[in-house]
Amino acid sequence: MGRPPCCDKEGVKKGPWTPEEDIILVSYIQEHGPGNWRAVPTNTGLSRCSKSCRLRWANYLRPGIKRGNFTEQEEKMIIHLQALLGNRWAAIASYLPQRTDNDIKNYWNTYLKKRLKKLEIGTEGGSLGNNVYNSSSKPIPRGQWERRLQTDIHMAKKALSEALSPNNILSLPEENDSNLYNDIGSIKQTNTSSVCYASSADNIARLLKGWMKNPPNKASSKSNSIVSNQNSFNNLVGIESGSSEGTPSGGAKGSVDLSETFESLFGYNDSLDYSSNSEFSPSLSPEASTFFQDETKLSTSFSEIPFSLLEKWLLDDIKISCSDVTSSEDHVTLF
DNA sequence: AAAAAAAACAACCGCAACCCG
DNA sequence: ACGGGTTGCGGTTGTTTTTTT
Known part of the structure; x- marks a missing residue:
């Protein structure tokens, strides 16, 4: 060898x-x-x-790479996934298709690790996991961040469904969805x-x-x-440009941003990681359950999942939940 | 304004896994 | 099953940029 x-x-x-x-x-x-x-x-x-x-x-x-400006959502995902998977940057990156393992690794080494260290010291030996879904140093009870996360998920789904609606999709940059995922998924494909x-x-x-x-x-x-x-x-x-490169503040808000939607979506994915953990397993649609069941498979081939499957899952779910939307908080139980 | 320190970023290195004959 | 070649991954280092003194 x-x-x-x-x-x-x-x-x-x-x-x-x-x-x-x-x-x-x-x-x-x-x-x-x-x-x-x-x-x-x-x-x-x-x-x-x-x-x-x-x-x-x-x-x-490679097209479709998002650089700089890690969102809070991404940050949390990285922290959480790092806690779950360790320094398996490629696996972590597979949950954040627009980010490269190198980028995530650098971000972790230069920023997140230090921040978590500070937090850990601040909470006097509190485990890192306590802060996973809390950007402030105050640990949130699991049920609480779980609910918050699920709210985020719902918002993300809604945003995605809007983004995928014919009106909006026209305004999206051409490369945004399918090509992006094709590219990522097909790095090894020859044809x-x-x-x-x-x-x-x-x-x-x-x-x-x-x-x-x-x-x-x-x-x-x-x-x-x-x-x-x-x-x-x-x-x-069509990804938020690096106009404020390096600053880990939130990206541009306002318009429907598919990439951001997916960040949230993958945040969901993140939470679904618990599906392999019998202790905590949110209920999922059948597609999603199958989809996220095998963590190893997921980590290596997330982006190979047809986009339409994601769409289907998301939109089906949205159909159920959006009809009586008044507040996203109300829908937590739907998940 | 200059120097020093810190942070961020890009790339390399070596190992391990994978692929294929 | 084996072995050589190739690719992927993670750790690390070097360089550049930004911030602080």
Whole structure:
């Protein structure tokens, strides 16, 4: 089981990626789809090892990635999932399809871990789990945060149903739903449809645009290119852009934001993790139960679940609960 | 305004799992 | 079943950016 010496080869470039390299890589992937990373450096002429190419694609160039601005919901999910799964960042990331494992890992290491440590000290040895669903340092009784979470879920579902309604869906950026999930789910699929990568040409154009503004010979070119890069992809998929990058405050509110909806949805998913825990298992629709039953399966292939199934589950549920909506709190029991 | 410290981010490294002949 | 090649994952480090002094 020898490790390939690809990264040890001489002439293999290391360090930050340049916009040119990004363009080459994106162009190649647009044409051939992701996968067969071994062949990428050879076929593109990039002086990078296959790993580096894969990483660059997975963490930055892949469409549908949301960067910065972790929402409170996401934050809670990460904390909770970390408590449940440990440092299995890929598994955690599978619950947050728009986030990369690297991003989550960084966020955890640089921010959440410290914050939780503080909280732990503040509560004098209180377990981390106590604070999972509480952004403040006050622990909430489980029933309470459970109810709050379920309220969030309901809100998320409602928002999603609105977002999926014909009127709204037209206003959504083209890449938003299916392509996003296709992309994530099909990273390993060899015969990825070209539709999935149709965005890449646009990405390259945007990337180039940003690059022209910030020529690479400037010392700051790297970060500039990255920012423009990030923005271009974020804009592309209609995700809240990194206009306030790095600040872990809530994202833009107001308009129906599918990504946000899904955050909440996945927050639900998060709660459903308890389904594997006999102690606490919220009642679910049959689809959802099946869907979330196997945590391992879920963690590896969440995004492979057809979007329509999610839609169906959500919308069916919404039909039941929305008819007599007066307050989201009233619907807690419906879940 | 400059220097130092802290935080955030991007990428690398090595191991393990997976795939396939 | 075995072994080599490839990919994925998590830990870690280096660099850049932001904040504080």
